[in-house]
Amino acid sequence: MGFRRAGLGEAQVAGALITVVCLVLVLIIALPLWTLLSKSVQNVDGQFVGLANFAAYVRSPTLVASLANSVMVAGLATAIVIPLAFVYAYALTRSRMPLKGLFAAAALLPIFAPSLMAALALIYVFGNQGILKSWMMGASLYGPVGIVAAEALYSFPHALLILTTALSLADGRLREAADALGTTRRRIFWTITLPGARYGLVSAAFVVFTLVITDFGVPKVIGGQFDVLATDAYRQVVGQQNFPMGAVVGLVLLIPAVAAFFVDRRAQKRQTALLSARATPYFPKRDRQRDWSLFVFTALVGSAIVATYGVAVWGSFVRYWPYNLSLTLNNYDFANVEPTGWEGYVNSLKLAGLTAVIGTAFVFVGAYLIEKLIVFPRLRGFAHFLAMLPMAVPGLVLGLGYVFFFNASWNPLNVLYGTLIVMVINTVAHYYTVAHITALTSLKQIDREFEAVSASLKVPFWRTFSRVTAPICMPAILDIAVYLFVNAMTTVSAVIFLYGSSTKLASIAIVHMDEAGAVASAAAMGTVIMATAIGVKLLHVALNALVFGRLQRWRVR
Amino acid sequence: MKTWILAGAAAIFALTAPGAAFADKTKVTIYTALENDQLGPFKQSIEAAVPEAEVAWVRDSTGVITARFLAEKDNPRADMVVGLAASSLLMFEKAGLLEAYKPAGADQLKEIFRDPKEPYAWTGMDAFLGAICFNTAEAGGAAAPASWKDLLKPEFKGKIVMPHPASSGTGYLMVAGWLQSMGEEEGWKFMDGLHENIAAYLHSGSAPCVQAARGERVIGLALDMRGASEKTKGAPIEVILPKEGVGWEMEASAIVKGAKNLDVAKKIADWVATKEANALFSKTYAIVAYPGVENIPANYPAGAEQAMIKNDLSWMADNRERVLAEWSKRYESKAAPKK
Numbered sequence: 042m043g044f045r046r047a048g049l050g051e052a053q054v055a056g057a058l059i060t061v062v063c064l065v066l067v068l069i070i071a072l073p074l075w076t077l078l079s080k081s082v083q084n085v086d087g088q089f090v091g092l093a094n095f096a097a098y099v100r101s102p103t104l105v106a107s108l109a110n111s112v113m114v115a116g117l118a119t120a121i122v123i124p125l126a127f128v129y130a131y132a133l134t135r136s137r138m139p140l141k142g143l144f145a146a147a148a149l150l151p152i153f154a155p156s157l158m159a160a161l162a163l164i165y166v167f168g169n170q171g172i173l174k175s176w177m178m179g180a181s182l183y184g185p186v187g188i189v190a191a192e193a194l195y196s197f198p199h200a201l202l203i204l205t206t207a208l209s210l211a212d213g214r215l216r217e218a219a220d221a222l223g224t225t226r227r228r229i230f231w232t233i234t235l236p237g238a239r240y241g242l243v244s245a246a247f248v249v250f251t252l253v254i255t256d257f258g259v260p261k262v263i264g265g266q267f268d269v270l271a272t273d274a275y276r277q278v279v280g281q282q283n284f285p286m287g288a289v290v291g292l293v294l295l296i297p298a299v300a301a302f303f304v305d306r307r308a309q310k311r312q313t314a315l316l317s318a319r320a321t322p323y324f325p326k327r328d329r330q331r332d333w334s335l336f337v338f339t340a341l342v343g344s345a346i347v348a349t350y351g352v353a354v355w356g357s358f359v360r361y362w363p364y365n366l367s368l369t370l371n372n373y374d375f376a377n378v379e380p381t382g383w384e385g386y387v388n389s390l391k392l393a394g395l396t397a398v399i400g401t402a403f404v405f406v407g408a409y410l411i412e413k414l415i416v417f418p419r420l421r422g423f424a425h426f427l428a429m430l431p432m433a434v435p436g437l438v439l440g441l442g443y444v445f446f447f448n449a450s451w452n453p454l455n456v457l458y459g460t461l462i463v464m465v466i467n468t469v470a471h472y473y474t475v476a477h478i479t480a481l482t483s484l485k486q487i488d489r490e491f492e493a494v495s496a497s498l499k500v501p502f503w504r505t506f507s508r509v510t511a512p513i514c515m516p517a518i519l520d521i522a523v524y525l526f527v528n529a530m531t532t533v534s535a536v537i538f539l540y541g542s543s544t545k546l547a548s549i550a551i552v553h554m555d556e557a558g559a560v561a562s563a564a565a566m567g568t569v570i571m572a573t574a575i576g577v578k579l580l581h582v583a584l585n586a587l588v589f590g591r592l593q594r595w596r597v598r
Numbered sequence: 599m600k601t602w603i604l605a606g607a608a609a610i611f612a613l614t615a616p617g618a619a620f621a622d623k624t625k626v627t628i629y630t631a632l633e634n635d636q637l638g639p640f641k642q643s644i645e646a647a648v649p650e651a652e653v654a655w656v657r658d659s660t661g662v663i664t665a666r667f668l669a670e671k672d673n674p675r676a677d678m679v680v681g682l683a684a685s686s687l688l689m690f691e692k693a694g695l696l697e698a699y700k701p702a703g704a705d706q707l708k709e710i711f712r713d714p715k716e717p718y719a720w721t722g723m724d725a726f727l728g729a730i731c732f733n734t735a736e737a738g739g740a741a742a743p744a745s746w747k748d749l750l751k752p753e754f755k756g757k758i759v760m761p762h763p764a765s766s767g768t769g770y771l772m773v774a775g776w777l778q779s780m781g782e783e784e785g786w787k788f789m790d791g792l793h794e795n796i797a798a799y800l801h802s803g804s805a806p807c808v809q810a811a812r813g814e815r816v817i818g819l820a821l822d823m824r825g826a827s828e829k830t831k832g833a834p835i836e837v838i839l840p841k842e843g844v845g846w847e848m849e850a851s852a853i854v855k856g857a858k859n860l861d862v863a864k865k866i867a868d869w870v871a872t873k874e875a876n877a878l879f880s881k882t883y884a885i886v887a888y889p890g891v892e893n894i895p896a897n898y899p900a901g902a903e904q905a906m907i908k909n910d911l912s913w914m915a916d917n918r919e920r921v922l923a924e925w926s927k928r929y930e931s932k933a934a935p936k937k
Contacts, residue, residue: 103930169814183798265798268930272765272801279661280765280801281922282668282689361832363813364735380637380655444669459675538666541675542627542654556659557634558808558828 051501055414062407063420066427069470073442074434076449081288094289103268108293111270114185115253115297118192122200122249127242129342130204132335135234137327139336142582145205146575147343150350152198152524153574155531155548157555158567159191160262162353170363172352183265191263192253194349199252199475200245202524206482206517207241208234213323226331240485243308244478247301248432255294255435258533262555270294271435278437291438301429350571357564372565378557379550386569388540389547392464393529400469400476401522405514408480409506413492432474436534443467444538459541471535472528476521483517484510516585523581527574623652624862629667631660632681632849633823636882640680643878648865659802660686660767671695677857678866680723683767684850687720688915696720697853699864701871711848711887720852721870724883727839727846727902728772729822731807735834736816746776746840749817750791758795759806760819764922767847768803768821773925774914775845779907786928793929811835822899823882829897837899843907849883 084090098104132138133145151159166173167182167190180186219229235242257271264272270290278287358368376382407428411421431439448458457463487510495505511518533548540546547566555563632640634657641653656676658666664686667676671693679687690696691713698717705712711722730749732742740753749758761769777785797815800806806818807825811833818825825837851870853863869875876888884894884902894900 101926103926106930164814170812181797261801265800266796275801276762276765279659279665280762281918282661282665284665284669364834365832377635379634380641380657441665441669444666448670448673448675450673455673458673537658537662538669540656542656553634553658556802556804558804558811558824558831560808560812 052416055410055416055502058406059410059414059417059420059424062403062410063424063427065403066407066424069466070427070430070473073439073446073470074430075442076445077284077438077442078288078292080285080445081292083285085283085285094285098286098289098293103273107268107270107273110185110267111254114188114192114267114269115250117185117189118196118253119246119249121189121193122197123242123246125342126197126200126204126245127238128335129339130201130208131234132339133205134208135323135325136332136335137325138332138339144339144343146578146582147347148201148339149198149578150346150571150575151195152202153527153531153578154350154353154567154571155533155551156191156195156256156258157262157533157551158350158353158564158571159195160187160259161356161555161560161564161567162349163187163191163194163263165352165356165362166349181265183263184267187263187265188260188267188269191259192256194346195256195259196249196252197346200249202520203245203248203475203478203482204238204241206479206520207238207245209516216323240308241482243304244482247297247304248475248478251297251301251433254297255433256534257435257437258552271437274435274437278441284441287438287441291435294435294438295430295433297433299433301433305429353564354568354571357561357568359561362561372559372561373569375550375554375562375566378554378559378562381545381550385545385547385550386566386573388461388544389530389570390573391461392468392546393526395461395465396468396472396529397522397526399465400472400525401518403469404473404476404521404525405480405511405518406506408477408484409510412481412484413489413506413510414502428473428477430474431470431472434471436471436532436536439467439471440535440538443535459539459544461544464536464539464544464546465529467535467539468529468532469525471532472525476524479517479521479524480514483514487513519581519584523578526577530570530574622650624650624859625652625654626677626859626862626866627654627656627675628678628680628866629663629676630655630657630679630681631663631683632657633882636681639878639881643875644866644869647869647872647874648862651862651866653866661765664689667695668693674854674856676854677859677863678851678853680851680866680870681849682851684720684722684848684911685767685770685915685918687850687852688911690852691715691719692915695855697855697857697860697863699853699867701864701867703868703871706889707871707887708889711850720850721867722848722850722887723870723876724879724887725846725848725885725906726883727822727844727906728768728775728819729825729844729899730838730840731810731818731820731825731828732836732838733810733813733816733834734836736813738816740816742836742838743817744838744841746788746842748840749795750788751795754795754817756795756797757816758792758819759798759800759809759815759817760792760796761803761806762799762801763925765799765801766803769799770918770922771845771847771914772819773845773921774917775843775907775909777921778845778909778913779843786924789925790928799929807835822884822902823895826895826897826899837897839899839902839905844905846906846909847911848887849879 081094082089082091129148133141163182165171167177215233216229219233255271257275260269260272261275270293274287274290277283277290356362357372360367360369407424411425414421443463446452447463448455491509492502492505495502531548533552536546537549540549547570551563551566554566637655637657644653645651660683663682667690696719698719700718701721704721713720730743743749760772763769763773776788780788804820804824807820807828809815810818811828822837825835829835829837851867853867857863873888873891876886876891879886880891880893882895884898
């Protein structure tokens with residue numbers, strides 16, 4: 042690195058880097074959002090009207106109902122997903138049960154497919170013509186039941202990713218000491234395991250809550266008569282082209298994000314570094330009873346997930362559901378229903394590859410600067426706040442913000458508009474928060490002592506970063522890359538306003554095919570995306586096993 | 599690290615740099631809500647008629663493409679709009695976003711398909727109708743509805759889906775159609791009754807018919823041609839135009855003000871008004887702008903032209919906000935807890 046030669050002091054470099062991170066975040070998150078949200082105090086013709094739009098929205102009969110519905114659905118989904126994901130993550134990290142890799146892969150399945158696929162799959166299984174319709178006992182899938190089920194399915198791996206990271210970096214010495222002192226297992230769980238994962242639990246809960254409350258794809262397809270805030274926003278923007286009212290709903294949706302930020306700050310203060318410089322990795326001992334009960338649990342949850350998606354895959358081969366169940370490959374000939382054919386898939390691959398490479402590098406370095414440096418606390422706090430924002434922003438709102446900001450005639454960046462680059466930037470911004478939290482969760486578990494020792498040895502922080510921090514966090518870094526890749530493969534709601542005539546994506550083609558009634562082709566494209574994402578994940582697993590097994594070995598005493 | 603960054607930058611450049619320049623063709627960006635399967639033939643036909651043009655489509659559903667066009671209004675990206683609902687084009691015209699141009703030959707078109715206002719800005723292409731998709735396999739012996747009033751029968755309780763008028767242009771054209779043909783008072787009374795039988799108001803114009811076609815619902819109120827194409831694919835449905843007549847809308851085309859390729863765009867606008875172009879439209883839609891061009895698509899209900907009510911597009915545009923507010927007051931506040 043060339044900083045030394047330039048003769049710059051460590052503090053200046055740190056200041057400059059943090060300023061750059063802040064500027065980029067302002068450019069890709071704050072300004073586009075501001076451009077759209079500032080419309081909430083204007084009327085349709087762009088004149089300033091103060092809070093009139095808010096007053097009109099509060100008075101409309103739909104608000105209270107939609108708000109209550111949204112909170113209920115998101116709350117229920119969170120209450121279902123978090124305990125399940127926690128036990129699942131616990132089983133993956135703290136037991137010696139067999140087939141761990143398989144179960145980890147199975148649980149991640151929903152993340153590999155567009156959220157629409159969860160809804161399609163549930164309709165195949167529990168819809169009015171579903172295979173297991175009788176299980177619904179007369180209740181209708183279309184409505185809160187369907188939304189909660191599809192969202193729980195879809196958000197499960199998001200929670201699992203954070204919780205696995207939280208549970209996998211633990212100090213083995215604590216457990217050894219507890220075992221040596223004859224502490225009961227229950228006590229170990231409540232006093233060591235759970236407090237250690239508290240930060241991850243809080244983050245995961247907020248991630249699931251905000252994911253569900255901002256998603257409109259699932260409620261649109263499976264919500265039936267049940268109105269939520271996200272469909273309100275959709276109705277205002279897409280149904281009536283009323284951007285000011287859309288911005289008002291978008292602002293209401295931001296509330297959980299802002300709340301998440303402050304709760305997160307409090308949880309953060311209480312979290313002490315678990316992985317001190319002297320920590321050793323924890324290797325669970327064999328315990329037949331625990332391992333087998335966890336095995337049964339994960340097998341049940343995992344196979345429920347796999348079976349649901351399996352049905353959607355099967356559906357993609359069916360000629361005309363449910364009246365002609367003969368199998369065919371025709372649905373994979375996308376040119377029949379979609380003029381770009383397989384081209385969208387190639388575009389998706391490019392978008393995903395670029396998003397993973399650029400996004401991971403930026404997110405991780407940014408998270409390191411925010412978490413590990415001690416200078417400029419205000420700037421770092423601001424950057425963290427911006428990084429937490431996108432989670433709560435419905436893709437629709439972010440996408441429109443990008444149109445207004447990146448297409449403005451005064452903006453020199455408008456040459457990017459309509460290109461793949463702006464879609465890459467948008468996708469990085471859209472999925473920034475979870476990537477950021479994953480990076481933070483793993484960074485927080487590394488003792489600041491590393492930095493302190495480096496400082497006393499006059500080793501600049503960037504050397505600590507490249508020699509110590511990044512290698513320790515390599516598994517988390519790869520997780521982030523894979524997370525960004527698969528989300529870029531599946532994203533719809535923001536990029537639907539941004540693609541150009543030659544940059545249409547596979548995930549957008551799915552929405553179009555579903556709307557055009559080509560449900561089987563939609564499922565087929567979903568299957569192709571899923572297969573690709575799974576392929577990338579397998580590569581990830583192989584890399585982990587071959588390379589990082591070696592890199593993490595130094596931690597064993 | 600440095601070489602890594604360089605390699606990354608090179609990769610970005612390679613992936614995003616525009617491909618080799620296409621000889622002497624002018625790329626015309628056209629925003630559209632045409633059906634996916636129409637895009638290929640349309641492109642071919644346009645490029646044959648206007649050899650200097652290369653058509654680049656940006657296609658999405660009516661609501662999305664309309665929202666996007668309006669969001670881009672300060673710096674328009676489209677040269678033309680082809681195959682978008684006339685109500686959207688009226689909105690664009692009102693906002694001063696369309697170039698005034700009357701295609702050569704526009705005067706030969708049926709009167710309702712021509713922009714009645716000066717300066718002339720948009721040209722109609724074809725009409726689409728709000729029809730009933732009725733699934734005969736799931737009906738359980740119930741007779742197919744022949745009149746809108748038949749939808750109020752108790753045996754259809756909870757079996758009907760229609761597009762949400764605030765989400766979907768198709769939903770609004772049906773509501774506006776009932777209000778115009780039955781009169782306001784009767785129209786609202788009819789919808790009060792219909793609301794009792796509705797299972798859900800969906801956020802898409804074709805979803806209701808798709809759901810009916812797949813047996814998820816018995817009756818879907820949706821676009822005529824969606825029903826016809828589902829039936830062709832093998833769905834056990836009937837596409838019905840009720841005897842009182844149906845609401846309708848048209849697809850239209852226009853040139854965007856500030857279009858970068860105005861000359862070529864004008865030639866394409868001329869093409870839209872030709873008989874050849876209308877023959878192409880009529881492969882999907884029964885009713886097109888050019889008089890005498892007729893071709894009933896497979897499984898399309900008969901008597902479509904007669905079934906069209908006297909529809910006032912500017913009434914639809916002017917009363918949209920009021921009608922939607924009233925609709926929302928009547929059906930939305932009590933919509934949520936519906937079992």
